[in-house]
Amino acid sequence: MNDTKILSEYESKKILKKTGILVCREILAQDLYETKKAINELGYPVVIKACMDGLAHKSEQGLVFLNVKSNEETEYVYNLIKNRLPNSKILVQEMINNQREVMVGFLRDNIIGPCVMFGLGGIFTEILRDTTFRLAPIDKFEAMKMVEDIRAKKILTNVRGLPQVDKDSLADLIVKLSQLGAQNTNIIEIDINPICFNKQGMPVAVDSTIIIRD
Amino acid sequence: MEHPLHTILNPKSIAFVGASSNLAKPGALHLLSLIGTFKGKIYPIHPTGKQVLGLHTYKSILHLPGPVDLLVIMVPNTMVPALLKQAGEKGIKHAIIITAGYSEMGKKGKGLEKEINEIANKYNIRFLGPNCIGAVNPENGLNTTFFVIKNRPGHLGIISQSGSFITQTLHYFSNIGLGISKAISVGNQANIDLVDCLEYLGKDPATKTIALYIEGIKRVREFLKVAKRITPKKPIIAVYAGGTEAGARASISHTASLSAKDELYDGLFKQTGIIRAESIIELFDIGLVLSTQPTLNNNRICIITNSGGPGACLADQCERQGLRVPKLSLETQKCIGEITPSISALKNPIDITMSFDYDLLLYKLPKIVLERENIGGIIIYGLFGPMHMREKIESIKNKIDNLPTELLALMDKYCMQACDKLIEFKNNINKPIIFSSLTGPEDPAIKYLQDNNIPVILGMKRAVTCMKALWDYQKIKSYKTQ
Numbered sequence: 035m036n037d038t039k040i041l042s043e044y045e046s047k048k049i050l051k052k053t054g055i056l057v058c059r060e061i062l063a064q065d066l067y068e069t070k071k072a073i074n075e076l077g078y079p080v081v082i083k084a085c086m087d088g089l090a091h092k093s094e095q096g097l098v099f100l101n102v103k104s105n106e107e108t109e110y111v112y113n114l115i116k117n118r119l120p121n122s123k124i125l126v127q128e129m130i131n132n133q134r135e136v137m138v139g140f141l142r143d144n145i146i147g148p149c150v151m152f153g154l155g156g157i158f159t160e161i162l163r164d165t166t167f168r169l170a171p172i173d174k175f176e177a178m179k180m181v182e183d184i185r186a187k188k189i190l191t192n193v194r195g196l197p198q199v200d201k202d203s204l205a206d207l208i209v210k211l212s213q214l215g216a217q218n219t220n221i222i223e224i225d226i227n228p229i230c231f232n233k234q235g236m237p238v239a240v241d242s243t244i245i246i247r248d
Numbered sequence: 249m250e251h252p253l254h255t256i257l258n259p260k261s262i263a264f265v266g267a268s269s270n271l272a273k274p275g276a277l278h279l280l281s282l283i284g285t286f287k288g289k290i291y292p293i294h295p296t297g298k299q300v301l302g303l304h305t306y307k308s309i310l311h312l313p314g315p316v317d318l319l320v321i322m323v324p325n326t327m328v329p330a331l332l333k334q335a336g337e338k339g340i341k342h343a344i345i346i347t348a349g350y351s352e353m354g355k356k357g358k359g360l361e362k363e364i365n366e367i368a369n370k371y372n373i374r375f376l377g378p379n380c381i382g383a384v385n386p387e388n389g390l391n392t393t394f395f396v397i398k399n400r401p402g403h404l405g406i407i408s409q410s411g412s413f414i415t416q417t418l419h420y421f422s423n424i425g426l427g428i429s430k431a432i433s434v435g436n437q438a439n440i441d442l443v444d445c446l447e448y449l450g451k452d453p454a455t456k457t458i459a460l461y462i463e464g465i466k467r468v469r470e471f472l473k474v475a476k477r478i479t480p481k482k483p484i485i486a487v488y489a490g491g492t493e494a495g496a497r498a499s500i501s502h503t504a505s506l507s508a509k510d511e512l513y514d515g516l517f518k519q520t521g522i523i524r525a526e527s528i529i530e531l532f533d534i535g536l537v538l539s540t541q542p543t544l545n546n547n548r549i550c551i552i553t554n555s556g557g558p559g560a561c562l563a564d565q566c567e568r569q570g571l572r573v574p575k576l577s578l579e580t581q582k583c584i585g586e587i588t589p590s591i592s593a594l595k596n597p598i599d600i601t602m603s604f605d606y607d608l609l610l611y612k613l614p615k616i617v618l619e620r621e622n623i624g625g626i627i628i629y630g631l632f633g634p635m636h637m638r639e640k641i642e643s644i645k646n647k648i649d650n651l652p653t654e655l656l657a658l659m660d661k662y663c664m665q666a667c668d669k670l671i672e673f674k675n676n677i678n679k680p681i682i683f684s685s686l687t688g689p690e691d692p693a694i695k696y697l698q699d700n701n702i703p704v705i706l707g708m709k710r711a712v713t714c715m716k717a718l719w720d721y722q723k724i725k726s727y728k729t730q
Contacts (some may be wrong), residue, residue, distance in 0.1 A: 145508040146468050167515030169472055178520060
């Protein structure tokens with residue numbers, strides 16, 4: 035993996051946006067002044083994350099702070115990140131309801147070639163391994179089958195008062211990601227995890243990492 | 249242009265290199281299988297030119313009277329390149345290389361495999377193997393394997409990365425009443441690979457269902473395309489053994505196959521509409537049912553039995569596997585009540601409780617149910633044919649005088665008559681009927697059903713899994729036509 039490069043979350047999402055994937059509102063800040071300015075624009079509560087190339091598994095390293103609600107909290111979190119990673123930038127994001135998290139991924143397998151993956155997201159990705167794969171690229175019909183293929187598919191319905199997930203848009207997202215990965219041979223891996231759902235049930239990419247050949 | 253596998257599976261003449269009269273040698277044992285059933289001409293090659301197993305032999309390939317359709321090679325690996333060259337010069341275009349010791353055996357083997365590939369390309373020879381067991385076609389008696397074809401030709405085509413599953417299984421196939429159309433062992437896939445075979449069986453009219461044993465597919469993207477084209481027309485069932493770390497290790501040393509993670513193959517199967525079997529036994533269970541039964545048009549199953557436990561297990565398994573066991577209408581229950589013993593259960597399962605009324609179990613009840621109810625398919629448990637009564641009488645021989653054994657003949661007759669009625673009824677209804685049993689073809693009634701395309705599956709869960717596979721395939725077909 036010497037010749038690979040892990041793109042920052044911000045860079046990864048810029049690529050997703052260009053592909054037409056809905057990404058959460060976010061602003062990249064250099065310093066505390068810009069961080070506060072970004073919060074003014076987005077409004078509390080926000081999510082504050084460390085953001086730099088080469089940085090993966092931010093949550094596990096304690097570099098993601100959800101539901102930040104005040105200037106006091108902001109300053110505290112800002113200093114924590116800067117103390118740990120002085121070169122890191124600060125990514126400020128709107129807080130999206132994260133009661134339901136799914137994930138979509140792309141990988142270039144040594145034997146099989148480009149593959150796309152859909153599954154349960156967040157911490158459950160690793161615990162439950164409720165995922166399904168296809169050889170990429172795929173069409174909408176296949177993506178719809180993937181959406182129906184996970185054991186926890188009921189989570190996508192209007193359970194416990196949550197809005198019904200827009201499966202059509204979710205399938206569109208899977209198709210777009212499968213095409214993005216399959217068409218760009220320098221992309222080795224894409225991870226969009228978690229994907230949450232807005233009030234209309236539309237899937238929104240909340241975190242993402244793209245690994246490319248350098 | 250004709251598919252090279254067409255000639256390999258339908259040769260008129262075969263030359264066999266490695267022929268021997270010494271029955272301790274594999275060459276002799278494989279040749280014996282061929283002599284036993286092959287309908288074409290066999291030309292054994294032997295350097296001394298003497299007779300082998302009663303056949304006239306030829307000193308070398310170059311000594312053959314003319315080019316043969318197929319060359320079978322079974323000699324040590326280093327001798328193969330020279331033989332293949334001779335074959336090319338003689339104008340032979342098709343070969344099966346049984347010999348092992350190629351890319352599955354490290355660097356030196358890889359070099360040898362490259363060499364035979366180059367020779368084949370130069371002379372336009374297409375070959376199966378190396379490191380394979382060849383092919384079986386019961387229609388013309390082609391059999392390059394060690395074991396003997398025992399069953400009649402049928403409609404399951406098998407492509408296997410292991411020779412074992414098309415040779416050691418031949419006896420098993422006859423036991424479960426499975427008729428095969430073609431069976432191909434692909435070995436290292438140096439020239440003809442699994443995708444070529446799939447393409448061929450996809451178009452082979454005798455093959456109605458295809459079973460695959462996979463350790464690692466070489467051309468995955470082509471496989472995707474070809475399999476997708478076939479599954480709307482013919483079911484494909486597959487076992488994949490390379491998905492775990494140990495499985496992958498075994499696959500590399502067995503057939504030099506590079507395996508991929510299980511979940512990726514699982515995705516590939518879903519994408520192509522291939523039904524995945526959990527084991528080899530399940531592969532052939534499902535293969536038997538899918539190659540003999542009509543489609544299951546809905547998932548409402550009726551269970552007919554004379555034993556409570558097996559009936560309950562069947563019903564339970566149906567629901568666990570996503571099939572339905574709907575209650576029959578009151579009118580139908582009344583109808584059934586009029587002809588069954590008073591203690592019978594009528595709702596579904598229909599349980600006539602240890603009744604030996606064959607006509608009722610095998611004919612009258614299936615007929616009433618299918619005529620009156622919207623039922624997709626039937627599973628029957630409880631065929632106790634002539635074997636059981638004979639065993640009983642055998643066991644009390646010399647203990648009771650003057651036992652009226654003519655009753656035995658009568659029971660046999662009733663049982664076989666009921667089987668005949670079921671077979672005739674079945675041929676006119678176009679709905680699947682599967683038997684679940686704890687007895688095999690040692691019971692003549694079961695053998696009789698098997699020979700007439702009514703599958704008898706051992707156990708309850710396995711029988712239901714077969715019905716479920718019919719339902720899976722129905723869904724796959726409806727996907728593809730959307």
